[in-house]
Amino acid sequence: MDQAENLRNIIKKNQLEAASAARVITVTSGKGGVGKSNTSINLAVQFKKRGKRVLIFDADFGLANIEVMFGAIPKHSLADLIYQGMSIKEIITWGPQGIGFISGGSGITGLSNLSHENLNLLISKLNELDSLADVIIIDTGAGISEQVLEFLVASGEILLITTPEPTSLTDSYSLLKALKHNAKFKPEMTSIKIISNKVEDYDEGKQLFTKLNMVVQRYLKLSMSYVGCVPQDDKLVKAVMQQNPVSISDPNSRSARAFEDIADTLMDIPHEERTARKGMSGFFANILSGWRS
Numbered sequence: 001m002d003q004a005e006n007l008r009n010i011i012k013k014n015q016l017e018a019a020s021a022a023r024v025i026t027v028t029s030g031k032g033g034v035g036k037s038n039t040s041i042n043l044a045v046q047f048k049k050r051g052k053r054v055l056i057f058d059a060d061f062g063l064a065n066i067e068v069m070f071g072a073i074p075k076h077s078l079a080d081l082i083y084q085g086m087s088i089k090e091i092i093t094w095g096p097q098g099i100g101f102i103s104g105g106s107g108i109t110g111l112s113n114l115s116h117e118n119l120n121l122l123i124s125k126l127n128e129l130d131s132l133a134d135v136i137i138i139d140t141g142a143g144i145s146e147q148v149l150e151f152l153v154a155s156g157e158i159l160l161i162t163t164p165e166p167t168s169l170t171d172s173y174s175l176l177k178a179l180k181h182n183a184k185f186k187p188e189m190t191s192i193k194i195i196s197n198k199v200e201d202y203d204e205g206k207q208l209f210t211k212l213n214m215v216v217q218r219y220l221k222l223s224m225s226y227v228g229c230v231p232q233d234d235k236l237v238k239a240v241m242q243q244n245p246v247s248i249s250d251p252n253s254r255s256a257r258a259f260e261d262i263a264d265t266l267m268d269i270p271h272e273e274r275t276a277r278k279g280m281s282g283f284f285a286n287i288l289s290g291w292r293s
Helices: 003-017 036-049 065-070 078-083 106-113 116-131 146-154 166-180 202-219 234-241 254-268 279-292
Strands: 023-029 054-059 100-103 135-140 157-162 191-199 224-231
Touching: 023 036, 023 146, 023 166, 023 279, 036 054, 036 065, 036 135, 036 157, 036 254, 078 116, 116 279, 135 146, 146 166, 146 279, 157 166, 166 202, 191 202, 202 224, 224 254, 234 254
Parallel strands: 023 135, 023 157, 054 100, 054 135, 157 191, 191 224
Antiparallel strands: none
16 A cells, blocks of 8 residues: 555544545635735634634744734644644634634645654644634745645635735736646635735625636636635734734734625535545645555
């Protein structure tokens, strides 16, 4: 039995044991500075307000955007799960309103060299997240690095953040192009959703999506859906400076209401269950099996 087949068997066993699997949403962007991490945190808050148990996994390795915006410094990371024998619960940092946060940590870069034993251990422990969360938001790094693409290829649900800046639009297209031409990418297994950020109003947000979608449809033949926009808002900027999500600090602000609408839209979209991508263990299995292939 080869490594990939053994990995698939572990996932099948874990999924049979799990009563239900968490919904995994991967948030990404073609460039930095477009509000990707801010979107991840505020959507987490909105999901929590709707009665969901929420975890954020910070996959922006080397940076600390989530923890800075959360105002909570994690003591442990995913590397401690593997190399220090810690449990899933021990590496979770709890932020505002009981939202969990897991840091990837710098040690994540060594995962591709995991031993067979450690790989099996990681997948088994990650399976426990399905009993701890209903929604897991993965905040990737920005741009088109190999590491970011590995996460996107493994994801069944991608949330791409873009802004009206010409460079943001161009970089969003470039990211989708790199994803489309990745040998491991399966468009039929992936739902791509767009959020227009830092726009003046709803009309500009929809026009931004239409412009991007037109080019993507013509040249990449990828299907995308529009889930909403977030307007320019001084109260959001102030909230970031205060290390407090605007959905908590000023829930009646324009931006907080926009995040509320987007969360409602996401919850209304039927989430197709895909056995191969079920829960957090299934998500990581796709990444790790790719490294082993």
